[in-house]
Amino acid sequence: MPSDRITGLAAVLDAVRGGDHMTQPMLVERVGLGRSVVAQRVAELETAGLIEGAGLGPSSGGRAPRQLRLRGDRGRVLGVDIAATELVVGLADLGGTLLATRQQAIDVADGPEPVLSLAEKLAGELVGDGAAPIWAIGVGVPGPVEFRSGLPVVPPIMPGWDRYPIRDRFTARYGAPVWVDNDVNVMALGELRSRPQALEAEHMLYVRAGIGIGAAIIMDGRLYRGANGSAGDIGHVAIPEGGNTICRCGNIGCLEAVAGGTALAREGRMLAETRQSPALAAILATSQEVRPIDVTQAAAQGDQAARALLQRTSALLGGTLATLVSFYNPAELVLGGGIVRAKEHVLDTIREAIGRRALPLATQNLRIDVAALPEELSGVTGAVHLALDEVFSAASLETWLAAGSPRMPSPH
Numbered sequence: 001m002p003s004d005r006i007t008g009l010a011a012v013l014d015a016v017r018g019g020d021h022m023t024q025p026m027l028v029e030r031v032g033l034g035r036s037v038v039a040q041r042v043a044e045l046e047t048a049g050l051i052e053g054a055g056l057g058p059s060s061g062g063r064a065p066r067q068l069r070l071r072g073d074r075g076r077v078l079g080v081d082i083a084a085t086e087l088v089v090g091l092a093d094l095g096g097t098l099l100a101t102r103q104q105a106i107d108v109a110d111g112p113e114p115v116l117s118l119a120e121k122l123a124g125e126l127v128g129d130g131a132a133p134i135w136a137i138g139v140g141v142p143g144p145v146e147f148r149s150g151l152p153v154v155p156p157i158m159p160g161w162d163r164y165p166i167r168d169r170f171t172a173r174y175g176a177p178v179w180v181d182n183d184v185n186v187m188a189l190g191e192l193r194s195r196p197q198a199l200e201a202e203h204m205l206y207v208r209a210g211i212g213i214g215a216a217i218i219m220d221g222r223l224y225r226g227a228n229g230s231a232g233d234i235g236h237v238a239i240p241e242g243g244n245t246i247c248r249c250g251n252i253g254c255l256e257a258v259a260g261g262t263a264l265a266r267e268g269r270m271l272a273e274t275r276q277s278p279a280l281a282a283i284l285a286t287s288q289e290v291r292p293i294d295v296t297q298a299a300a301q302g303d304q305a306a307r308a309l310l311q312r313t314s315a316l317l318g319g320t321l322a323t324l325v326s327f328y329n330p331a332e333l334v335l336g337g338g339i340v341r342a343k344e345h346v347l348d349t350i351r352e353a354i355g356r357r358a359l360p361l362a363t364q365n366l367r368i369d370v371a372a373l374p375e376e377l378s379g380v381t382g383a384v385h386l387a388l389d390e391v392f393s394a395a396s397l398e399t400w401l402a403a404g405s406p407r408m409p410s411p412h
């Protein structure tokens with residue numbers, strides 16, 4: 001357990017990182033420590049080179065207090081977002097501002113070697129000569145991760161990745177601490193740190209619905225991962241309407257198998273083949289396939305069958321979300337992933353399903369909205385914040401503060 005001193009340092013650092021123009025009187029209020037203790041912790045963090053003064057704040061009668069800010073340029077953070085078919089690598093400062101990103105198509109099923117080599121190549125382009133050293137790395141992967149060890153555990157769509165030591169590989173290469181988490185948790189963190197209204201939502205449920213379906217739980221402003229890291233992994237719960245539909249996980253009747261992007265494409269193709277949907281029939285004739293986005297676009301053009309399909313699918317999702325809302329009572333429910341593109345065709349149905357099935361007390365102040373971050377940036381933004389939250393946590397600070405930086409001695 002970190003000492004009171006370290007816990008206080010982490011709390012002060014956290015507040016300076018998150019708040020704009022923090023002053024010592026504001027910190028006293030925010031972190032709940034006495035004035036002299038806060039003054040000591042601020043002095044320590046300044047000596048350690050982590051924060052600095054930045055002009056004067058508003059006076060409340062006496063001398064105007066100094067504003068404080070993080071020294072974001074002392075180091076850099078790498079965010080690596082590995083999705084099923086895409087890889088995004090980003091370089092950020094210690095404040096979490098993305099400085100540059102690189103993006104490339106991949107197939108995660110090719111296994112860790114080609115995917116991580118490509119991530120290292122893209123990171124190399126971003127880091128360049130490396131004026132500022134890498135302080136931490138955050139990685140999101142499309143499968144379950146045992147958070148403590150950073151190991152993917154039997155990930156259904158990632159053959160060859162089971163217990164692959166992503167952390168060890170990046171630590172050895174970059175000499176910095178590495179944290180790995182599943183993509184939905186990482187996207188939720190990105191969303192949490194990027195939207196002001198979510199920052200106020202101490203209790204948020206983030207649901208990613210696309211090819212895969214998963215949820216992340218923000219509790220008291222922090223990610224709740226459960227005992228092993230699998231909290232919120234709802235894609236493979238059985239739902240009554242799931243019937244005997246076979247899921248890619250090998251089970252039958254999973255939520256994802258009937259309400260995920262693959263199901264949407266499969267049903268859309270059926271509507272095209274049976275000519276129930278003229279718009280989808282035309283797409284199938286020209287491109288030989290029907291993708292989830294095609295269903296959304298057909299609906300946007302007024303195709304009735306496509307609209308009805310989106311409504312059925314979102315009603316199925318909404319039914320499960322109603323259960324989650326009853327169980328967890330979030331203040332905010334944020335929908336991310338491919339579903340965002342179908343916003344105007346699904347949001348009302350989902351709201352209605354939740355309103356009908358969840359308890360009135362659970363829904364009376366519930367805000368339901370789509371993610372604010374664009375889909376291609378939410379994972380990489382979250383991976384950066386995962387690394388920052390962890391490297392500046394009390395447990396981590398305790399291990400490196402005396403040394404001045406979290407960098408590890410190079411193995412070379």
Ligand SMILES: [Zn+2]
Pocket residue numbers: 235236247248249250251252254256257
């Ligand atoms: Zn399944």
